[in-house]
Amino acid sequence: MTDAPEPVGEGVWRLALRTPTLPPATHTNTYLVGGAAFLVVEPGSPFEDTQARLAEAVSRRIAQGHRFEAIVVTHHHPDHVGGVGALQRAFGVPLWAHPETARKLQGALSVDRALPEGDEAVEPFGVRALHTPGHAPGHLCLRERQGRWTLVGDMVASVGTILIDTEDEGDMEAYLSQLRRLADLGPGRLLPAHGDPVDDGPAYLQGYVRHRLAREARVYAAVAEGGTDEATVAEEAYREVFAEVPALALRSTLAHLERLRLHGRVRRDGPGRWRRA
């Protein structure tokens, strides 16, 4: 197997690295972004052999005279930050992330430069930072200057599923509105953290919105039919996958119930119990 990062757009290369992520996904894409000065986005692997592959790829760029400026992570989840420490020790580069990601990483990693929406630090690398909370409060996307591609982290995946976990500050309302915003911005080709690039970005993002809303309608129907307790609602709404992934179905159900509550359609009726509002 050749270890050269694969070009996936103008000024962006991908190296799919093995990580302990949410099955069925098994890898997180690490991206190299820029030209003579470049960023490494999402060194997610905690495994030493895999980290060595990334270090080799980075060293080859440096040997060509390119400058490794910084590490960027789209958000705080372990399968996105697992290799940050090793890469920093090897190359002495700073870590850049959204301020909310810095807060979530406190005690584990220190963020050297905050990247809020539109921050100029990433501009020399041909991208613009977009704050797209929902999957995580500090989630960032990097959109290529002319909209030819967008590095989308965990907004969507072409392998596996995106979990919105309210116990880790996931927010379905924010997530859906950021999916729509990204679609409207003209993202071009989507470069997700898990799986291959996706060519029809807007259609794919809109498909995600439709899929979530269809699932939410089933969550609401289960409550309206008197489902009341969360586990029963999850079992109804996620009938075809519940037996396989009950914990994920339950967490996703909670994210939809919270959004339905925000919209005044359901209310909490005691611990773990819900009613139509």
Ligand SMILES: [Zn+2]
């Ligand atoms: Zn994530």
